[in-house]
């Protein structure tokens with residue numbers, strides 16, 4: 352959309368009240384550099400998003416009069432100069448951010464919690480908040496409005512009564528009720544994608560792991576599952592889901608356990624039983640993909656799709672974030688090729704951040720990676736971590752080519768690669784216009 356003027360800077364007072372600045376314009380940040388958002392990357396703040404402050408950290412804005420970026424410590428309010436702090440958006444899922452909030456991160460005093468931080472401003476022409484982002488998935492199933500807890504509680508109680516000895520069910524009830532995990536809620540609503548947590552352990556030590564924080568980073572949000580469910584416990588909950596739910600997917604490793612690859616034997620057995628009981632629905636495996644031989648076993652067991660997580664396809668950047676224990680990034684690539692060769696739908700869970708993911712070296716390597724692996728879909732997931740901490744740990748200085756340009760480049764070079772944010776049912780693996788791609792061993 353062509354706009355006459357830039358959106359205005361948003362700032363917050365010390366109480367967290369949010370205002371738009373009468374004169375200064377919104378800026379964003381790519382890597383460590385302040386930039387002006389391009390018209391093409393500004394969209395109205397998606398509904399179900401949230402705004403919050405970056406405590407005690409002054410925003411950076413564009414001063415059109417001075418023609419430079421300025422740090423805004425105070426704003427005049429009547430006769431007083433009030434101290435201000437930066438504002439960030441936490442977007443509804445399905446959107447990839449293209450810019451980080453612009454602020455003076457050197458002044459930040461706290462380690463920011465594990466959310467994703469997006470540049471946001473106020474559009475005077477449209478009278479709405481705008482964010483630097485792009486929609487990458489049209490699936491609206493995951494919007495908060497679909498998860499009404501008043502309807503959930505009786506369903507949880509009823510299901511726990513049906514399977515009083517199933518430890519996995521007790522865990523999922525906790526995930527749904529205490530952690531407000533939408534995937535876990537889906538199991539009780541008996542619809543869409545339901546999770547199968549199985550693993551108390553992991554062989555990565557991600558800086559931003561949401562289920563365990565061995566690092567110096569930040570407290571994790573959820574407590575990991577503390578046991579490995581039996582194939583029987585898995586099947587008795589997931590088979591009815593596959594048989595009865597609309598758009599049914601059951602997914603191992605859905606988010607905040609350890610990594611399910613550590614429990615591959617149990618998962619292979621459960622999957623074999625599910626697949627021999629029904630051909631309905633989709634069984635998916637989300638993982639770090641660190642053991643190709645176990646992926647082979649899971650392909651043979653009947654897994655439909657695989658999604659492997661990575662923050663980068665460059666080994667040094669991958670290692671700095673995942674801190675793998677006894678495996679290397681080449682094993683992840685091998686797993687992806689293996690799953691693709693076995694005829695499964697393959698995805699990467701690309702944990703993106705402006706400045707790291709659109710770094711020219713990353714773009715070059717990503718294109719080669721797509722060519723080598725034949726990956727079907729890239730889920731563009733906003734990495735939830737303090738952006739300043741992340742940039743520093745990844746050694747980022749300066750800016751990348753722009754997230755929007757990254758998306759365009761991939762599309763231009765590999766039109767068959769799909770972007771997305773969520774897992775898909777088998778019926779939707781290859782929508783019209785997208786082919787299956789090639790087997791790697793062509």
Ligand code: SF4
Nearest residue numbers: 526532546548606607
């Ligand atoms: S994603 Fe996390 S909260 Fe949700 S079911 Fe899995 S382990 Fe539980």
Ligand code: SF4
Nearest residue numbers: 553555556557560609
């Ligand atoms: S791979 Fe997943 S479970 Fe393992 S450390 Fe990373 S985020 Fe945590």
